[in-house]
Amino acid sequence: SSGDGGDSSGGDDSGGSSSSLLTAEGSSTVYPISNKGSSYWNANAPPSDGEYWGSNDESTVPGWDELDTDQNLADYFAGLYGFEPTNQRSDPPYPTTVSLSHSGTGCKAVRDGLVDIGNSSGPITAELGISEEEASEQYVDHVVGRDGQPVVVSSDIYDAGVTQLTGEQIRAIYQDEITNWSEVGGPDQEIFVIGRAEGSGTDTAFRLNMLGDAEASMSGVDSRFGQNQQVAEAVSNNDGAIAYMALAFTSDTVQPIAIDFDGTVYEPDKDAENTIFDSAYPLNRDLHMYTLITEDTPSGTDMREGAFLNMFLTTFGQQVFVEQNNYIPLPTKDIEAESGKLPDQA
Amino acid sequence: MIGTRMLAARNALTRRWRRLSGFVSDQESAAVATVGVMTVALVSALVGFLLVSPLTVVPFAVFIVAAGYGWLSYQGLTARMLTLSMTVSTILILLLITLFIFVEAIPVFVYESATVFGVTVPGLRMFIQPNWDAVSPPIRYSMVPMIHGTVMVTTIATAVAAPLGVSAALFLSEIAPSTVREIVKPGVEILAGIPSIVYGFIGFTILGPWAADQFRTTGQGSYLFVGIIVGLMALPTVVSVAEDALSSVPESMKSGSLAMGTTDWQTMTSITIPAAFSGVSAAVLLGVGRAIGETMAATVMLRGVPQLTKPLYNAFYGQATLTSLIANNYGEADGLQMDALFAAGVILFITVLVISIGSQYIEWRMRRKLGGEN
Amino acid sequence: MSETTQMSSETEDTVETTTETADAVETTTGETDELVREEWREYSFAGPTKLGVEDLDVYYGDDHALDGVSMEIPEKSVTALIGPSGCGKSTFLRCLNRMNDRVSSARIDGSVTLDGEEIYQDGVNLVELRKRVGMVFQSPNPFPKSIRENVAYGPEKHGDINTGLLARLLGRSDEEAREELVERCLRDAALWDEVHDRLDDNALGLSGGQQQRLCIARCLSVDPEVILMDEPASALDPIATAKIEDLIDDLSQEYTVVIVTHNMQQAARISDQTAVFLTGGELVEYGDTDQVFENPRSERVEDYITGKFG
Amino acid sequence: MSETTQMSSETEDTVETTTETADAVETTTGETDELVREEWREYSFAGPTKLGVEDLDVYYGDDHALDGVSMEIPEKSVTALIGPSGCGKSTFLRCLNRMNDRVSSARIDGSVTLDGEEIYQDGVNLVELRKRVGMVFQSPNPFPKSIRENVAYGPEKHGDINTGLLARLLGRSDEEAREELVERCLRDAALWDEVHDRLDDNALGLSGGQQQRLCIARCLSVDPEVILMDEPASALDPIATAKIEDLIDDLSQEYTVVIVTHNMQQAARISDQTAVFLTGGELVEYGDTDQVFENPRSERVEDYITGKFG
Amino acid sequence: MAGAAETRLVSRDTSRANAVAAVAVGLAALLFVLALTALFEVVTISDPIGGVPVVALLGGVLLLLGGAVVVFGVGSYLGIVETQPSESAGLVAAAAFSVVWVVIGGSVAAQVLGLGGIGSAVAALLVGGAAFAITAVPREDIGSTVPAGAVSLLTGAAYLTGAIGPAWVWNLNFEQQASLTAEFVIPVGTLFCALLTGWAAAKAYGGFGARGRRMGAYLLIYLNAGSIVGVLFLLLAFTTFKGLPGLFTGAEVGPGVGPAVFGVSLPVSLPFVMNGVALLNDFQGVLPAIAGTIWLVIGAVLFAVPLGVGAAIFLTEYAERGRFTQVVEVATNGLWSTPSIVFGLFGFAFLVPRFGGNKSLISGMLTLGFMLLPLVLITSREAMLAVPDEYRDASAALGVSKWQTIRSVVVPAALPGVVTGVILGVGRIAGETAPILLTMTGGTFVPGGQTADVIGGFEFVSSPPFVANPELLQATTALPFQLYALITAGVGLGDTVSSPEQFQWATAFVLLLVVLSFYAIGIGARYYFRRRLNYE
């Protein structure tokens, strides 16, 4: 799996117990998950820390019953893969770092061996333009959660009553066929069409799932931004805006709308009958963390990566890192399938 | 004619060679040997570095040792050799920069060739068709939108920086009492120090939304405000170079005019500015160069969609400049698209280089003219 | 005018300060000199006074460059200022048309009158003053323009002649008046014959002597009453110098000329009266040129003239 | 040294070129002068010749700055060079220690000998030459260092004195030798009394006259045989000038002094023999100072000395 | 000559008319400030001040001003006021006024009269031509007051009558829609009129003629200089004001509260600059970015200064001035104006593959070093050329060799210039984002534990290149990049940052502080050296 990125000093990273820095890079969609995981990992909170790890009277860690350990957080997860505990707060058995860019960059970085883990919110096949076979021969695809990619509008539009659009309308907006909100029942105002950077997973997934082709044209876009956060900022700062993004970035000023696909209305509400939080939602997508298959690690995932990835596949991880970020946790059977891709625990 | 010129060239060469050999023969042979070792080691280290060899460090270490020995034994000669190699390195870096960005840009020039009158011109299509699309076929890497954006931003920036800058330079060199100058001059310099990302930050979070609101545009990001901000950034360059030019007009000329009973304003407009005209225009040119190369403010504030504004003079919209294209897309770009970014770099590089050389030429002419030569 | 107000406060309290400082410096001078000084103070001439200087002190920062100088300069005559380098000749000259106002470190105390009117007071129109008191500098400083433009520069700026593009568009151009003026001034400066066929050439292409005469012509063009010259021939060769000297002689028919020179023979040749400054900015002797050179009252002046120093 | 080789090729073909050019210029000079010239060429003095100059021509680009100058300078005496501005006095002086090699546009033809040895030939050690032929410049140019460092600069760089950090660490420091040297040179330059209590002050803080004497002290520190002085007193006041003149007088006991001055009285006062250069770089008269001033052979020199031009 | 009256040498009395002109200038200045506050929405144009709507107030003052200026001009023309006007206001003024009136004429024709494209163009040209004639043909007192006053009168009338009211909008009918709104046009129009009438009034105050022109020009030039300083001050003050709360979040003063440095606890704790971003921190900070910036600067300086100074020595002292030095000069000047992003591209293509293929601190250092190099070379060369030849001559005349002269005289004398140049250059590169974006930056919100520690990172290895420093070969962050990351991706700060906005502004403020302190040191050094070298 791991290339020589981050530790090209020639440090020994073929063995699972190397303690060199674990690097991840890529998707701004996956970033909230992996970065939160990474910060928990690096904090290596002791079991007495009821806020971030461990159980005590005041707070209960989700899924604590499964874990129930008296070790520090990273010590525990790394220990499962044979790493020595440090028993030090803020000093994990090996540190991790997550860089933020977008999926295309993450996939390229893992391909070129620059990082251990490539985060991507679109399939690597679309990001790198490779076939399924090539992908499965070279990379291991670890799915850690799901995003019900929302379409959002600025609050002035939402308040003016545009709370639902059809899939066709959205496509028309993005392909420059509809340019004024009045055409879809809103106020007489130009539509500020916001897109994500080309090469981002969000963009690829949107073209794929909404426009039907990863290379579909998007001539209607007025403005493109590098990261989801910037999109959110732009939507809240400007009137008449529409954008696609990831669930983690919605807020009061960045309102997701309901979308009508062929008569089925997917609501931005977890409790609705048809919800964008459901895998049936056409824009629903997997959030990936790719690792590279190399000669040293034919399985594709070494012990460091395994220990880190395993953390996300626990109930604890799904709840804290995925669900608390407003993403969709994996169903149990998917978790089992994903766990199967990891190396055996010590 | 050509014959005599060649003869002259040969004479010059032989003279050089004789001088060099004379120089070498004047030195102790051990000194010459040391310098020889240094030269060979340095050249090998350079070659090693260029070839990405891990052994680069060996010749480099030899160079260091030889230089150390030479320093202790033949300081004058070694110093001369060292400073020469530093000069050569500096030139080499310039050559490398030119070489690398050009080489990297070649594939996209080939890809975007177009045929006119039966002649295939590499890269022509980048300049004659206006669509950039790096995702949907047909993939097109047109530079037209970015050139348009750069021209828009630079024009607006120049309109801001040139008059204000020249007037401020005039103020500093001719008008301000010395106490005021002591305050304003560092102030202008500090203005030059404010990092462009800080401007970009303020522009993106405050100015952008404000302008979108004022002009009722569809969303934020306009050439107008990027231009104004970039103009503000180019201002200090214009001020300091123009001030140099203005104050290099000899005091005797200014006194000559004042002694005739003209006002100082008349002296400025009739004597000082005309005499310093070349220098002042060089200042403006350098400011233009700065504006063209400005990156981060544009990257953060613009819309990042490479297309022409409609109509072309609509400065209330801001799409992309050559610089912002690179900064926005280097991350996910790959293959040809990456090469296209290098092509943008090449355009920037050549433009700015031409401007720089032009302004140097103008300044050189001015110095000659004030020196009394015509 | 900002320059004017700058001076105001210092003008009034001149009398007190000067006497003190003068005393302090005087101690280095011998007794005889003291007497001599009283004597030349009574130098009198026929005809009216053009410029009157009373107790003029100039400081550059802490540097006392002129020390209580008083003298009266008669109309339509040539007055030479001589003295060793750095004794304040140029400083004195530049006080007469307030060009020293441009030196920010300079502080000026005392009084200078032009035709009896104080030039160091509030509300003096510097433009008008410098029109009436013209100046020619040590090294020729023509403007980087054509010869014609150089000569016509002053009148054009003063609006006496209008030949700009707009004036031409409106048919108000005074081309002829300008041509006349240029010819007259160049003739007066003894330059016409040499340059009349290349009036459009750049003035920087002239030789040093020609440039200096051009500067004189330029100075004449605004029709001044007084012409100040600061070593106008020091950068010139003997032939050019001779021409300038002749010219000065002619000019004194109509103008009051004050000239600084480091060449004593020159001073003796061309001036009617001579003032000798010595180091420290004192005016040590002032009188008829013949008398000063042949029979100086002060010993120090005699030393200076006979070349014991300087 | 690169400078040495630079000279080599030009040195040989001196003789031919010079005669031609000299003829061309000669036409402007009167007949009598021609004769005079022959006469002073025979100026002879008792005692040995220190510097001999033969047919020296110097060109700056196309500018002929020195025109076939030949003269011999006697040991342990003061030789004054006078002449109008730009006549080539400085150029001549700078040829005597090959400082003119530093002007890239200068081309030098002819021969200069020091104690009979040609200094314009291949392999001349310029460092050694300039140690033997020291120089003091027109405007005082002390280094921006302390007074002590200024005086000790030459010997330290030549390794005669070692007081660097390394030397001090190794216990080889010649502190005492340095102190002695500094004192001796400053005394010789008549500066010791004024500065001995502030040797560590920056030399730029001294007055002009003191700076000039410091430069003389610095020049003495490397123990030269000849001292060239280019208008050493022109920037100084009378008192400082008098001190320098006394000093020159003293120095001539031990050193051969060649001095350029624009002050004829000064030349008359201090020098044993005087050479008069006139515009065009000719040496027009050379002889005993008294004779040159009182009874010049050339009319042009007489004109010059009596101030008809220059 | 127009000012037929004989000019007196001394004129002390200020006339009442002069006072009027002075008051008009003052009024214009007031209006200028008022318009600025309206432009930046400090006062809202629709709100009333003391019962009068702001628009009406502006309109009234504009009318007053325009009237005053016109009356003064006419008064001068009629000889009621004593002035010395020139024959004409001149070509420049005429051209400027005709441009102004072309715009006004065209806009009014298009907007109010609803003429089409050609119609408005004709109207614009007619009005512009008339303005040109009125400026150029009559005497200066009329030519420079009437067109200016008329603009002001017209604008004032439009505001007062409500022709341009707070709700006024002019849709420009561009394909990408844009409109001019009252919020923008009213303050800007006022600003513009204030400038025009202020200029005219200043001219009137100077009595027209040469002195009047000087007055008018000086007014504008002073205003410009003042505005530049004002903008600077505003930028700094604004960033400081916004940045301080974030900077001082969680700050504590007291013995031992701070982190330990060499075993001693500091008496201050400023978490924002002493922490990284980590889950267990009480307060988040940007320490790794500060450290990254410092290392970048150190690396760039270590690379560029020896190289640049050495090359400068060779070029000034050894190389003969000629073609070669000229080419190098042109090349270095060209290199200095090369856009920073091009350096980034070069670093990306050339350096990154040579240091392990991924972004690394050392690639960033060298890229910035390349940027710094030409500046060091240029300033060192200038400083060395400025060393008087007398020093070199004096040393040579003592028989001292060339290198000794360079070492003991030239370099020490040039040092102030070199040092100042380097510091100012460092200030510039320390704030650069574009080049490091492509060559060095990795983690966005880096924990304090991952602060780059270059010195501790050195180690020897058995295979070539024998020396290794993983810290140098790792991506890290730096202040300008951190700010960029905050703009593009404010996520990831964790839950412990109560206000991401404060965090952003504090980062901007710290960046500004770091960069400007380099500048302050540079400017201070220059000041110090200049005073020290000018031996009083």
Ligand SMILES: Nc1ncnc2c1ncn2[C@@H]1O[C@H](COP(=O)(O)OP(=O)(O)OP(=O)(O)O)[C@@H](O)[C@H]1O
């Ligand atoms: N701008 C200035 N700033 C400071 N000091 C000055 C300035 N101008 C002149 N001085 C000083 O004032 C004194 C008198 O100078 P001034 O130029 O008047 O002398 P001068 O008699 O004209 O000498 P020279 O014959 O060399 O021209 C000198 O000591 C000089 O250093």
Ligand SMILES: Nc1ncnc2c1ncn2[C@@H]1O[C@H](COP(=O)(O)OP(=O)(O)OP(=O)(O)O)[C@@H](O)[C@H]1O
């Ligand atoms: N470096 C140089 N380059 C070109 N021309 C020079 C140079 N130095 C001197 N000259 C010219 O050579 C001629 C003689 O100059 P030099 O300095 O020797 O005269 P000088 O007699 O010392 O005059 P002064 O009394 O003014 O010092 C002059 O015409 C001068 O212009």
Ligand SMILES: [Mg+2]
């Ligand atoms: Mg003078």
Ligand SMILES: [Mg+2]
């Ligand atoms: Mg000389």
Ligand SMILES: O=P([O-])([O-])[O-]
């Ligand atoms: O997840 P992305 O940042 O690549 O959209």
